[in-house]
Amino acid sequence: MTDKIKLAELTSAEAKEFLTDEAVILIPMGSLEDQGVHAPMGDYLGAECVAHDIARKARELGVPTFVTPPIPFGGRDAFQSAHGGMSLSHGTLCAVLDDMIWSLTRQGLTKILFVNGHGGNVAPLNEVALRWRDKGVILPAFYLWKAAYGILKDILGPEGAAASSGHGGDPLTSIGLHYYPEILRLDLMTDPAPADLTFMGMQVAGFAETSYEGVPIQMPIEAAEAAPHGIRGGHPKNSSADTGAKLSARLAEVGAGLIRDHVSKGFVA
Template structure:
């Protein structure tokens, strides 16, 4: 029978019990609620959730039963505390939440778990949590940072020069993907019409919290309003497009489906 439901939240209790017995793959999308630029919705977790659904549908069509756990919409704190209305969790809190989510699933034998991360501030925390589970329970829980993987596809899609000039927070790849997946929520009329190199503490900004000292990258504890303009860092969002977003989405979905297939094919092999 073809799979018709993809979000775990849509399953009845009896449907969930039946699905668990078949050892499906579970995707856990993580995101954030922060400044993504004056033109983008603050809830980038919406994009992580939308990407998870596309991966689950295509994986199911390929014969791999796949469901999506409820998205975790709040990321770990990093650079965006300055944003009015933004909500973030402390790193210790988000780590505890992810641990509890994973253990709730592992308790019932759901070991085919994949984290789809949509927030850079989660990366170290995810590694720490999944590493501890690997050492304690010998279960591999892979993850991939959606937007970092997407950034790697940019040169192939739009050329190395445009990729370099458009890549960054508030620009590519997230703005292009948003234009494709959530066009009604992106305010293209509010895309900044000027773009200049930024400086802070007398040095050129390299990225959030990173300054360039004659080619050496120096970390500083500044929040994003010191090293970006209204949430836009070094990338130029005027170079983003729905077409680019469609290409990035296609490649991300293909990557996600390959990871689902690989996990199923690994079966119950021991990790260590």
């Protein structure tokens, strides 16, 4: 087995040799949006780093695993107002995913796992996965940051996780401090959005959500209106490289186990 993990680094001869029907292909994806005034906009950077760790761990478990270049542009959602952000419409992202899967499956590469780092990708991934299921291909997606919120409670305890978890806080700030601390700007860090923000006379309860008599109401709120500085919920001052290291290790462990137990076996019922 080659030491190369990145699909892009394989020569064409190596691709023919190592990309057999036993190979598992990881496709990392994320977004380019406001992640807080202190953090890099590309959360796909973190997803790609975790995907590489998952692949390394899966290889330790005996599964030949490779990682494609990341899809850096996320599905369009409330964060489209981010200055410098770039996103794809639902239909365009579905088309990109379809074309990538078609390219792999026509070569017999059907053991695919999406390593997702953006909430706006969830609906397109689900739509495409249901379509390909009808063709006999099962396409799981590991939503890293959703899983991370639960794992943070194990690492920090419920109170510690609540103090750091949120958009612009954990998991992404700790993940960034672990993998690429040199591009974070902690000197620009600011407080989370205040609790008294309103939209059209209603209390802002979250991204694309208000509250009426304690009941959540979906509203067309842009991210900048729910979190002017990209931070909502926990404070990024509570994030750390140590938390990021523990979090990434657990995500890699879970991802590699999923690959060994299910993806590599083709999800036999």
